[in-house]
Amino acid sequence: MVTRRRFLQGMAAATAVGQLGSLSALAHGVQQAMEPASAGPGAAANRVLGYVDVFVGSGGHGHTYPGATRPFGMVQLSPDTNNAQWDGCSGYHQGDGSIMGFSHTHLSGTGASDMLDVLVMPAMGPVLLQPGDRDFDGVNYVSRFDAKKAGGEKPEKGYKTGVKGYRSHYTGEQAHPGYYRVKLTKHDILAELTATLRAGIHRYTFDKDGDAHLLVDFAHGYQDDPREPTRLSDVEMRLVGNDTLVGGRRVWQWASGRVIYFAMKLSRAPTSVTLYSDDKALPAGSTEVKGDNLKAALHFDHASKAPLLVKVGISGVDIDGAMRNLDGEIPGWDFDGVRAAAEAEWVAELSKIRMESSSDKVNRLFYSSLYHTMLAPTVFSDIDGRYRGMDKAVHTLPAGRHNYSTYSLWDTYRAAHPLYTLYQSDRVPDIVDGLVRLAVESPSGAPVWPLQGIETVCMIGYHSAVVVAEAQAKGFKGIDYAKGWPVFRRRAMQDDYFGLGYYRQLGYIPSDKEGEAVSKTLEYAYDDWAVASMADALGHAEEAAALRKRSQNYANVFDKTTQFSRPRDAAGQWIEPFDPIAIGHSSRWRDFTESNAWQATFLNQHDVYNYMALFGGEDAFEKKLDGLFNADPTLPDNAPPDIAGMVGQYAFGNEPGHHMPYLYAYSGSHYKAQARVRMLLDTMYLPEPDGLPGNEDCGQMSAWYIMSAMGLYSVDPVSTNYVFGSPIVDRAQIDVGGGRTLTIETKNNGEGRPYIQSVTWNGQPWTKSWISHAELVAGGTLSFTMGETPNKDFGKARADRPPSYGAPAPAA
Known part of the structure; x- marks a missing residue:
């Protein structure tokens, strides 16, 4: 084991010689950072490479x-x-x-x-x-x-x-x-x-x-x-x-x-x-x-x-x-x-989060996952600052900046980018300003899945808007938000892009006119929420209000009778027959993107309390959420292989479901979120070649593990808030930038002890089931006391539930 001091001494020796310095000095520095030493408990965290x-x-x-x-x-x-x-x-x-x-x-x-x-x-x-x-x-x-x-x-x-x-x-x-x-x-x-x-x-x-x-x-x-x-x-x-x-x-x-x-x-x-x-x-x-x-x-x-x-x-x-x-x-x-x-x-880079666990499996999974979060996005500019833009022209960056490629945004906006805002804060301006630059240079507008100067137009929505809005809401500098605004406004307000014309006209996308219409409607609603946040921050109040209202278009594909999000036609009628496990209403159409009605029904990330009212209240919403996890896991024969990691009809192996266990926090039953998240952490990941529940997707699958292992998850990244889950680490110290450190620790944790008994923040009792980004990056210690039986009162009070749609939980 190594102490923190011994680790830093080793790293100092390693980095002092530069990128291509003396092999003996550099290798010795790395060896010091990895070798065991007589040290106190938890020093295994510094064997990150190992x-x-x-x-x-x-x-x-x-x-x-x-x-x-x-x-x-x-x-x-x-x-x-x-x-x-x-x-x-x-x-x-x-x-x-x-x-x-x-x-x-x-x-x-x-x-x-x-x-x-x-x-x-x-x-x-x-x-x-x-x-x-x-x-x-x-x-x-x-x-x-x-x-x-x-x-x-x-x-x-x-x-x-x-x-x-x-x-x-x-x-x-x-x-x-x-x-x-x-x-x-x-x-x-x-x-x-x-x-x-x-x-x-x-x-x-x-x-x-x-x-x-x-x-x-x-x-x-x-x-x-x-x-x-x-x-x-x-x-x-x-x-x-x-x-x-x-x-x-x-x-x-x-x-x-x-x-x-x-x-x-x-x-x-x-x-x-x-x-x-x-x-x-x-x-x-x-x-x-x-x-x-x-x-x-x-x-x-x-x-x-x-x-x-x-x-x-x-x-x-x-x-x-x-x-x-x-x-x-x-x-x-x-x-x-x-x-x-x-x-x-x-x-x-791996040592920016210094994690300690008594579990070898957790140590291996945590650092293997952290490694995978740094394999994308990838630098795509030359040593002299030149790069090929989305307009196919060659551009030159200011000194010290990088251009990036390989943005799997449909996946990574959910956990990978929120994670970067915590432990890669010095890199966020380049990554996000790169998206702004790509948006301005691209003939197709707001980036969707850019790869080496080309827009692949892969997956639905335009979730570059979410990544930009999140960075803006979290106060990151060095990003030209104003330069990007016209592009994102045009996509939201004007572009005839994959059903957006229908979306603006009807408030939803009809499934007899456009493929994957239900999922597109729901994801455009979240993009509206993101672009509304941009508009607010830049002083465009009228556009912000219109987009915020339009972000509630999710309601237009929700059937109160069946309590499912489901396809409807251009005349406004629900399309029959309806089967909640089906991918499409006919062999010709897919109504959902790598999902079905069960999974799409819980896509809402930004307006959970108003959404609950469509079900008839929080009890009905929670009952339906229970049903998601307890349903028969059978899928239709034409289900794509991306729908994987099944728990009932919940598909953890595909990214749209990653926030869904945390929705219990909004219904006041946070203990159910704790139990479900711990089960997923324990069963869905193994430190083996076949150890992931689905595609890694440029770091998103691993980022979910990192965030959840530390007890945090960003259900709505634009809100800048993190909902608590069920941390499995003994201790984690995160370099959050500016010389500040966030420490997350657990007490009485271990197998069979997934439930939060109490939380303190900087030594003071914390009764809320969530915490803001601003509080975490100011530095401090977040301490969870865990137990084997649920404390059903934790996070139950309405004042302690996460805010949504920019407002606290409503009164009963």
Whole structure:
């Protein structure tokens, strides 16, 4: 175990040498931060790097990748085992038996895919140009990886299977934040990967004699159909000197039309290089090639026992940008120095929340989850500040700012962005001002799911409005809210965007005119609430009032007779027949987005008390909420796989349900929220590859765990309030910025003790079931006393219930 002082001493040694300083000093600093020491209780919290298991979510339907990256890094250097089908969304799945190679961009936990740029695969013998099937037929360039032993030698000290954070689900494959290694058994090659913010470095050790080569497959990428190639255009590669390969391409996949460039340097010059177009070799001596299907083989006669190093920079701007990123971030060939710097940065970022728990499972899940919250959004600007905007033009940022990409906003506005406002407060201005910038630059307006300068228009609503409004309401500076206002106003008031015309005209979207109409109506209502908050803050009172009133349009798809949100037609009639577990009212239509009427009925986040009245009062609302969790979990045959993690008809494995257990706080039965949240924390997550209840979705699934483990959840992020749940940590200290610390602690906690008995804030009794962001970030100590039986009086008084719609709970 380590003390806090010992940890800081180790980090000081680690960071003093800079990003690429002395390996011995930097590694020693990281080691100090991780090594046990004679210390008091709770010092295990500082072994943050050791608790992270990067393989969590890499099996099942988690869709995560295990490779090397930096916090919010532009490069994600990771193995590809699969580049097609739903469980290949990240390029990796734990159940696959072979590796295609190592590419430099990946998505974490998404349900749609793209990326997998610049695949590099080391090999020996003749050049094979086709990857082959992931089940490995022994003929193509894929390779099995060692499932029995780590390269024939004993694993490094501290990296062996079974040690926290360095566990591998194949013994020959090992990884932790900032570093990945695997033994490719086809040719007995040890591959190691690490990364900086915008570049990656590979180290390949060839353990057999003979001719070797690197295959660069620039046609590789995600494929919607495994029988069809990745859709590409404007592809080029060229040799520069005798040790550098550069290239660029336009990709027409999910982020249709995105462009990416790379620059690759080798630690020793190849003896020859063969360029290929459509798998045909160009004449010897060719140094440039254009086409849609390009590859290169870099040959090395008689593989040396000295490792071969490969470093690659990427850019969304041009080849020169990729080269500057590479030379600026990895000027030399110190693989171990880059790796140690990556580890030091991860230790520093993970240590922004210093959590203590007597449970090894909680320690592992907490820090693995915290790690996953820092894999998106990702930096997408060059070292010189240039970036490619949503208008496809190249822009330059002011010094010290970053442009970001990979905003999975339909998911992450719910918990990930509220979490960032607590422990990544210094990064929030860049992340949120980036959304404003994207909104202004984008021809399509308010961002929905932007990826590498392209709007994918994935999912419903326009929840960038929520993220911007939340930051504005929480008082974050360095964000040009006024610049973004016209764009968000236009979307709310004018754009004819996916049913918004009907929404404005009728107060709801008719299900005989627009797909997923019920869910769209409900989510537009919440976006109205967010844009109304923006309008208020900027002095646009008339628009704020109109949007606030319109945010109650949720009532127009609520049927008081059945007590469900359900589809209605353009004439205003409820569509029959109605089945609350159905996804659509016919084979032609889906009325809900990855949900059904049971789940959509509880989407309301911002106006809970007025919504309760539609049910006939809080008792009827609570009874219906009980029914959600206790209903028959059967789903229709056409339910999408995203509807997962079922508890009755509650689908925890999909993000729209994440706030629903906390709704009990509004009915005065907070103890039910406590019990339900603790059950979900205990049963829905495991520190294993198949350890997530659904897609990770760029950190949202993990952010729910982090927030709930600390006893907090933002039901309505725009309100800036957090509802209490059932904390499972013993203690957590959060660096909330400005030198202030928020401490959360529990007493008498443990298995079978999910219920809050009492709460104190800075030593004073706290009877409310919620607390504001402003109070938490001022610093202080929030203390929960827990027990095995519910204290039904806690949070029951109306004065103690969370506010909603900008007002306290109404009198009885």
